[in-house]
Amino acid sequence: MVRAALWLESEVGEGEIFSKRELREAFPETAQIDRRVRDLRDHGWRIDTNREDPSLRQEEQRYAKRGDEVWLPRRGRTAAKAHLTTAQRSKVLADDDHLCRSCGVAAGDSYEDGVLSAQLDITRRRVSNLDGRVEVQLITECNRCRVGGRGTQADLAKIIHALSLLGPLERQIFARWIRDGARDFNGIEKLWGRYRALPAEARSTVESAVSGPGNSDGKRAR
Ligand SMILES: [Zn+2]
Structure with missing residues (x-):
């Protein structure tokens, strides 16, 4: 893993793309070099595949960001993956x-x-x-x-x-989602779904109703 990290640093460079073939050619004697590169993610290294970065091709990966200096022996040991019970x-x-x-x-x-x-x-x-x-x-x-x-x-x-920028009502709703462990769609979001499915004329009726009587002179509330 340390050698893979050094290869990324010295041969590929942060932000650059490398292919699986280049990686295997650099480490012909290491059978699971793909896995060693993946292990770097446990140490804060960001290596994107085309799953995270759709601009990459299937066989390409991007060395997106350097993580811990795994080549320092002490660092490598303390940050190593400790197994959970x-x-x-x-x-x-x-x-x-x-x-x-x-x-x-x-x-x-x-x-x-x-x-x-x-x-x-x-x-x-x-x-x-x-x-x-x-x-x-x-x-x-x-x-x-x-x-x-x-x-x-x-x-x-x-x-x-x-969260502190939310209005009191939004905060209350958020607190309820936390308490229930799920977002409930019973209230405002369900209404939104029903509103959105209305034809245009019906939508504008709802819009004026929401704007309130003070805006019935044609001005639209934001
Ligand atoms: Zn998931």
């Missing part, structure tokens, strides 16, 4: 309601495009806390999301700031 895994799965926290798929479900059935796994997510301290937290993710999700860092301050 069965109890730890079960707890994370239970805490996450046995759903992929990125896309919401459950184990064995098919994806929206009908391809593959989902497998859940536990991954590590770097979270920068409100005090700026970065820590690694465990999260449930499906096999598909995991490919793109590695090495990303969640920013709590940004999320909480965005």
